Amino acid sequence: xxxxxxxxxxxxxxxxxxxxxxxxxxxxxxxxxxxxxxxxxxxxxxxxxxxxxxxxxxxxxxxxxxxxxxxxxxxxxxxxxx
Numbered sequence: 001x002x003x004x005x006x007x008x009x010x011x012x013x014x015x016x017x018x019x020x021x022x023x024x025x026x027x028x029x030x031x032x033x034x035x036x037x038x039x040x041x042x043x044x045x046x047x048x049x050x051x052x053x054x055x056x057x058x059x060x061x062x063x064x065x066x067x068x069x070x071x072x073x074x075x076x077x078x079x080x081x082x
Contacts (some may be wrong), residue, residue, distance in 0.1 A: 021074075028070065032063045 039056045042048070 025071070025074070028067055029063075032060070032067075036060055 036056060036059070039052070043052055043056070
């Protein structure tokens with residue numbers, strides 16, 4: 001049974017939007033984790049100064065609350081749009 005082209009276009013746009021939102025939810029923790037791993041590997045291999053390790057620890061400590069706030073804001077925004 002053929003689908004109305006306008007409905008198909010709206011459905012495709014909805015799927016695309018959901019895929020982008022899912023990617024944006026997953027991306028920040030991945031970027032933070034990858035950056036932390038790269039920083040720790042560099043620190044381990046170079047034997048860098050102590051302050052670099054402290055900066056990495058601080059960024060990691062601040063990242064989790066920031067992600068929680070981002071998710072709360074996104075849920076409120078999506079509930080307002082629905």
